[in-house]
Amino acid sequence: MISHSPDPFDLGGLVGQLKEFLEFQKNLGWSYLPWSPKNPENRETVPVVIHDSLKALSKAIIQCRNCPLVRERHQAVPGQGAFKARLMFVGEAPGVEEDLQGQPFVGPAGQLLTKMIQAINLQREVVYITNVVKCRPPENRQPFEDEINACRNFMEEEIRLVEPEILVALGSCAAQTLTGSKEKISALRGRWLDFHGRRLIATFHPAFLLRNPDAKREAWEDLKKVRRGYDGLE
DSSP states (O other), X not given: OOOOOOOTTOHHHHHHHHHXXXXXXXXXXXXXXXXXXXXXXXXXXXXXXXXXXXXXXXXXXXXXXXXXXXXXXXXXOOOEEOTXXXXXXXXXXXXXXXXXXXXXXXXXXXXXXXXXXXXXXXXXXXXXXXXXXXXXXXXXXXXXHHHHHHHHHHHHHHHHHHOOSEEEEESHHHHHHHHOOOOOHHHHTTSOEEETTXXXXXXXXXXXXXXXXXXXXXXXXXXXXXXXXXXXXX
């Protein structure tokens, strides 16, 4: 029997193959089509979902399959901390330890963040800590725009439910996502900004400070502003 290669102009055949592929993906549990980070306009819009509690939100984050990061993660990492915390820290994405433990900021950068919080006479237990993206990007690379957009609803829901009065953006990714600015962290840090009526200040990510200890002086000045703003909430 002679086999024939598909006619490239057989549109009906191509559509049939595409339908078979999509059905196969659906059976595997994928709820999206893969897209290129260079073409974010082709991405499928992730629906906005309202959650009635942080517990329900954390469950949704853990079960999320809205972007390709699900393929390589060990665990998704919801935020953690005090309910109705007045102060929320927002980082970039989980790292190796966070991916393994399912908790935010528990690796070396997390240990430094704990010291930063303690330096302004607070404890981790009274603040809320989260990331823009809830799954670890491979090799700890920066999250792609599509990955940020897939997680955006989760971050905004955390802010809505916790109701922080002050947000601290750690690093460029968090600062740009929260402000909508394309400026680098060096230009955004150290001044009070607005996030939908909430006070926002940006500073360097703890991972950056581990690589660049000389920047700790500037980060300390930012933290002192955070503390003064926190005291002003009384």
